[in-house]
Amino acid sequence: MKTKLQQFKESYFLYSFRRDMVAMASFVVLVFFLVIAFAAPWISPMDPYDSANIDIMNSEIPPMWMDGGSMEFPLGTDNQGRDMLSTMFYGLRTSIIIGLGAVAIQAAIGIVLGLMAGYLGGKTDAILMRLADIQFSFPYLMVAIFMSAIFQVVFGAGSFEQLAIPLLTIIIGLSNWPMFARTIRASVMGEKNKEYVEAARVIGLPQRIIMFRHILPNALTSVMVISTIQVANAVMSEAALSFLGLGMPVTKPSLGSLIRSGQEFFFSGSWWITVLPGLWLVLFVLVINLLGDWLRDVLNPKLYKG
Amino acid sequence: MTTNHTPLLRVQDVVKHFDISGGFLDQLRFKGGIHLEKTTVKAVNNVSLFVNKGETLSVVGESGCGKSTLARVILGLYRPNAGKIFYDGQRIDTLTHEQWLPYRRKMQMIFQDPYASLNPRKTVRQTLEEPLRFHNPKMTSQEAMDKVAYVMEQVGVDPAWIARHPHEFSGGQRQRISIARGLILDPDFIVADEPVSALDVSIQAQILNLLMDLREKHDLTYLFITHDLSVVHHISSRVAVLYLGTLCELASANDLFNEPRHPYTRALLSAIPKIGEKKAKHIKLKGEVPTPVHLPSGCVFHNRCVFARDRCKKEFPRLNELPNGSFVSCHGVEEGWPMA
Numbered sequence: 001m002k003t004k005l006q007q008f009k010e011s012y013f014l015y016s017f018r019r020d021m022v023a024m025a026s027f028v029v030l031v032f033f034l035v036i037a038f039a040a041p042w043i044s045p046m047d048p049y050d051s052a053n054i055d056i057m058n059s060e061i062p063p064m065w066m067d068g069g070s071m072e073f074p075l076g077t078d079n080q081g082r083d084m085l086s087t088m089f090y091g092l093r094t095s096i097i098i099g100l101g102a103v104a105i106q107a108a109i110g111i112v113l114g115l116m117a118g119y120l121g122g123k124t125d126a127i128l129m130r131l132a133d134i135q136f137s138f139p140y141l142m143v144a145i146f147m148s149a150i151f152q153v154v155f156g157a158g159s160f161e162q163l164a165i166p167l168l169t170i171i172i173g174l175s176n177w178p179m180f181a182r183t184i185r186a187s188v189m190g191e192k193n194k195e196y197v198e199a200a201r202v203i204g205l206p207q208r209i210i211m212f213r214h215i216l217p218n219a220l221t222s223v224m225v226i227s228t229i230q231v232a233n234a235v236m237s238e239a240a241l242s243f244l245g246l247g248m249p250v251t252k253p254s255l256g257s258l259i260r261s262g263q264e265f266f267f268s269g270s271w272w273i274t275v276l277p278g279l280w281l282v283l284f285v286l287v288i289n290l291l292g293d294w295l296r297d298v299l300n301p302k303l304y305k306g
Numbered sequence: 307m308t309t310n311h312t313p314l315l316r317v318q319d320v321v322k323h324f325d326i327s328g329g330f331l332d333q334l335r336f337k338g339g340i341h342l343e344k345t346t347v348k349a350v351n352n353v354s355l356f357v358n359k360g361e362t363l364s365v366v367g368e369s370g371c372g373k374s375t376l377a378r379v380i381l382g383l384y385r386p387n388a389g390k391i392f393y394d395g396q397r398i399d400t401l402t403h404e405q406w407l408p409y410r411r412k413m414q415m416i417f418q419d420p421y422a423s424l425n426p427r428k429t430v431r432q433t434l435e436e437p438l439r440f441h442n443p444k445m446t447s448q449e450a451m452d453k454v455a456y457v458m459e460q461v462g463v464d465p466a467w468i469a470r471h472p473h474e475f476s477g478g479q480r481q482r483i484s485i486a487r488g489l490i491l492d493p494d495f496i497v498a499d500e501p502v503s504a505l506d507v508s509i510q511a512q513i514l515n516l517l518m519d520l521r522e523k524h525d526l527t528y529l530f531i532t533h534d535l536s537v538v539h540h541i542s543s544r545v546a547v548l549y550l551g552t553l554c555e556l557a558s559a560n561d562l563f564n565e566p567r568h569p570y571t572r573a574l575l576s577a578i579p580k581i582g583e584k585k586a587k588h589i590k591l592k593g594e595v596p597t598p599v600h601l602p603s604g605c606v607f608h609n610r611c612v613f614a615r616d617r618c619k620k621e622f623p624r625l626n627e628l629p630n631g632s633f634v635s636c637h638g639v640e641e642g643w644p645m646a
Contacts, residue, residue: 195423199487202381203437204410206403217427 016298023294026287033284037093044086045074049252054081060270078258078273079265080250087253088280094254095235095281098168102234103227105173110180111223115211117181118188129185132178140175140237144246147171161249168247172237176230183226187219221299228292232285239281255281312395313356314495314527315380320389320399322350322372322379322551326599348598349375351551351606352389354625357495362521362528364538364559366574367548368595373531374418376548377497380529381415382406393495411441414488416517418500420480424472430483431468434458437491453490460523461486461516478509482516489520497529502537514541535578539563547571550606551598553625557632567634569611569645605637613638613645 008014017023036043046053058081064074075084117128151167152160160167191197192215200210241247242256250261255277262273327333327345335343349372357363365373378384380391382398391399398409417423424433434454438445445453455465461482472480481501488496498517502510514537520526532538538545538559545562547554547570555568566572573589591610596602602609608618617637625635638645 195417195419196425198378198383199415199417199423199484200425200436201383202410202413202415203440203487203491204403204407205436205440214425218425 013298017294020294022290026290026294029283029287030291033092033287034096036089037096040086040089040093044083044089045072046083046086048082048087048090051251056081060265060273062270063272063276075276076270076272079261079270084272084276087258088255088277091253091255091258091277092280092284094165094248094252095238095256095284098165098172098238098254099231099235101166101169102172102176102237103230105170106177106180106230106234107223107227109173109177111184111216113177114181114184115188115216115219118185119192119207119211119215121189125185128181132181135175136178138175140172141241141244141246143175144168144171144241148246161251164248164252168238168241171241172234176233176237179230180223180226183222184219187222188215191215191218225292225296225299228288228295232288232292235281235285235288311358314359314394315357315529316390316392317353317355317376317380318390318392319352319354320350320376320379320391321348321352321387322375322384323348323387345599348601349551350379350386351601352622353548353551353553354389355546355553355556357527357529358543359494359527360525361543362530362541364530364532364542364545365548366532366535366538366545369533370595370598371548372551372598373533373548374499375551377415377499377529377531381413381497382409407441411491412493413495413497414491414493416481416485416488416496416498416501419504420477420484421472421504423484424480424487426472429469429471430458430463433472433483434487434490437487441491457486457490458483460489460520477505478512481505481509481513485513485516485520489524492524493526495527495529497531499531500533501530503532503534510537517541535574547574550595550601552606553633553635554607555632555634555636556625557630557634561630561632567628567632567639568636569613569638570607605635613643615643 017027041047048054058073058077059079061070061073061077062068063076063084064071066076073083073085075088077083078087113128113132117125148160148167148171151163155163188211197210197214200214205214238247238254239256239259242254243260245257245260248254248257250257253261258277259274259281262270262275262277266274323346325344325346327343330342333342333344335341351372353372353376355363365376367373375384379386379399382401386399389399390397393409393413398406401409428436431451431454434457435450438450438453454468458465458468463479463482463486467475472483475483481504485501501517502513505513517528518541521528530538530542542559544556544558546556547562547568549570555562555566555571557567562571563575566575573591576587576589589612592612593610596606596609602619604620605611605614605618605623608614611618615637621637623635623637623640625633626640627633628639634640637643
């Protein structure tokens with residue numbers, strides 16, 4: 001008997017990973033990002049969310065390699081005097097939390113509905129897929145505007161600051177579930193006519209068990225691929241919402257709200273407030289997408305199983 | 307169809323049609339006014355047969371003649387459009403999922419393709435334990451393990467391989483595991499849907515012998531679906547011949563092979579190559595098998611039958627019992643037309 005670790009060492013998955021320079025590099029960068037994001041409170045020079053640390057006199061200091069820059073703020077400060085480096089670490093953290101949370105919500109809704117639509121077929125399928133079409137035809141920005149408007153009426157504008165992260169997670173999560181539902185449905189429809197499903201029915205297993213224990217594990221490869229790409233999409237959505245002022249508040253900036261707060265000062269010469277978090281975001285989304293591409297190629301059985 | 311004892315399984319006038327007409331717009335027709343037209347595949351039409359306890363009934367026919375559909379209707383995977391199915395005297399085609407459960411233990415199925423019939427994500431142990439645990443919730447894991455090991459030995463798979471996944475086995479071994487799954491609940495009745503046709507010829511004999519040994523040991527009754535006539539004679543007590551979803555002839559294996567009555571059966575049997583035969587007496591049928599979407603009128607075989615007369619085009623022949631106990635549905639046999 002081989003152990004799981006040995007199996008993994010000999011797997012095609014690892015083999016193709018080690019041969020693909022792009023995937024390896026992306027993975028290293030991604031791990032670097034994740035470590036930074038989750039270690040942000042310990043490694044950043046200051047806590048940008050604590051207003052006691054912020055001195056307005058320090059605002060718009062350029063990065064240290066430029067005239068007027070100082071070692072105290074290696075990447076300069078924003079318009080409120082926050083250290084850019086620390087704010088970018090914290091912003092990345094917020095973006096990742098919202099991205100992962102949103103994908104978890106999307107996956108939970110999408111997998112359940114997609115499985116039901118694909119396996120039960122007929123009217124259930126028709127209703128669920130039309131629901132997905134309707135959901136898709138709403139731009140998520142419009143949903144976000146509605147929801148934050150409703151939210152502010154119900155809870156009052158003051159509490160928005162504390163609840164911005166869960167709210168954004170839910171908005172982005174709810175608006176993208178049809179992607180998962182459609183992908184899952186397609187793979188379930190391919191699996192459900194295989195004989196092992198009929199064998200499970202002959203045993204007398206209930207539909208619920210057949211769907212979740214027999215069909216779902218065989219449809220999960222497509223979920224893995226789409227999840228990685230959806231994390232990148234969710235991070236982008238969060239940045240877009242924050243950029244429009246519908247996302248994270250200025251006191252707790254994510255990368256998107258940082259870019260937004262900088263664009264007012266862009267033409268007065270303080271380019272770093274916008275450009276640095278922008279590059280940071282682009283690099284993060286890029287490595288996720290590159291890894292997702294590689295994963296799609298590896299998990300595509302047609303490419304190696306013949 | 308009358309029998310003087312209760313057969314284990316009785317299928318009575320079962321009809322299964324599949325609607326393939328699609329949505330509303332696909333059904334719309336404009337010929338002769340606007341109306342909706344449904345397109346159905348008539349997979350099984352008025353099939354009646356019975357299986358006695360302890361026998362092996364083979365169902366033979368060309369591909370697409372409804373053999374597999376019949377098997378799935380019998381096991382409740384499809385609901386029949388009409389007709390009745392009795393198991394041990396109890397009607398089973400109208401049962402709900404929960405009412406079916408006791409019969410699931412008694413009726414099991416072996417599938418055609420051993421590469422598709424085992425869940426690729428489950429180990430042999432998981433595949434074999436699942437039915438046991440589901441039907442015997444109180445079973446301890448030691449009991450379940452013992453039972454799995456016992457059945458694996460029975461089908462000739464080393465119990466040491468219990469933790470492996472299906473892709474680590476060859477086709478023949480997979481089919482043995484698939485048979486083990488069919489046996490693990492100690493069923494009385496097994497439907498085998500072309501269990502050897504996806505295997506190498508060298509393995510086919512092994513699997514067939516295994517199935518026959520298991521029948522002896524466990525007192526099983528088989529409904530054996532196949533298109534391979536050469537194996538039918540060896541393994542079956544009786545044979546049912548299907549053509550276009552209709553039963554042509556149901557007779558004991560010896561009667562059928564020595565003296566086929568229905569014109570289709572004769573043509574089918576004449577296609578078996580025999581060793582040492584100088585001149586092939588192959589009966590050549592004209593035309594193609596019609597599609598099951600548009601069945602021919604009357605006897606479904608009439609447009610290819612060399613003996614067909616006017617009555618065959620108009621009237622669907624009933625299944626008649628002959629003095630030797632065979633059943634044939636043919637006007638010619640019924641009226642004694644000269645058929646040589």
